[in-house]
Amino acid sequence: MLARCYPLFFLVLPSLGVANGIELSLNSELRVYAVTQDDVNHPIALYSEIGRQTFKVDQYPFEGSDPFINGMSKFQLGSDLYVLVQVRWDISHYDIKGSDYVGYVYQLKNERLTLNKVISKDRNLQGFSGYQSDGSVSKYRYESTFDVVDYINSAYPNGYKINICSDNEVVALSCRLDNKKVVSLCKEGNALTYKYGMPYDIEITYPSDKESEILANEYMDSDLIKEYAFERQDYNYSLNFNISSGNINNFNNGYYELRVKYDGKVVFESDCREMLSDVYVSDWKAKL
Secondary structure: OOOOEEOOOEEOOHHHOEEEEEEEEOOOOEEEEEEEOOOOOOOEEEEEEEOOEEEEEEEEOOOOOOOEEEEEEEEEEOOEEEEEEEEEEEEEOOOEEEEEEEEEEEEEEOOEEEEOHHHHOOHHHEEEEEEEOOOOEEOOOOOOHHHHHHHHHHHOOOOOOOOOOOOOOEEEEEEEEOOOOEEEEEEEOOEEEEEEEEOOEEEEEEOOOOOOOOEEEEEEOOOEEEEEEEEEOOEEEEEEEEHHHOOOOOOOOOOEEEEEEEOOEEEEEEEEEEEOOOOOHHHHHHHO
């Protein structure tokens, strides 16, 4: 299910202490709001309230200036409800003038909001608009919560980013492994790139400028296997698919697996637990 943004903002009297005079209703009983607090290091805190119970969710630091709640929106990914809080810091120094933006994404579980670290660490949720000392001008693409939610909608349709390929690459293959991390084969022109990690932390990218290209092989085991493999130092990486299985989205017998060997011994092996790209055997030649 695609994310849906609900721009429900309620103005309240400043005397209530709600920062920027904004609060957000999540349902008939639960609301979330930011308040100013007597803490020079964290001038604003985020609270949720259900019935007569109040919970502190988070707090936002002083970063050269006091934080300002630029907006709050609620949206849905799959069956889960999320809250986006966009915080802004206005900066005016001799060498820089503008605004820093950071988006914080919270997930609602059992009537409690907790920070979703995967989405919140996405670098696209942070940006600067303004002037630098060299005269250059920066413009952040997502200066409103509506823009940020549109981005999250396209990048995290089920609460996780579809792939870790860049915008100028075609997603050839992408899946989530047993350890929750993502492995992807990304294609740009005739070049194929292997990536492994999380959206905010890509741990391995192959090849570099001076490394050999990824090799594609087919061999018979108990079934016909398609393998994409490369070697880095003493490690051998192979991404395998059981061609005989037909549909790559069928995981009954571990049809899609990543294997890493060091000095001939397997040091990492994981089946694909969730396909993040819509790829079938018949599509492989066209995509790769």
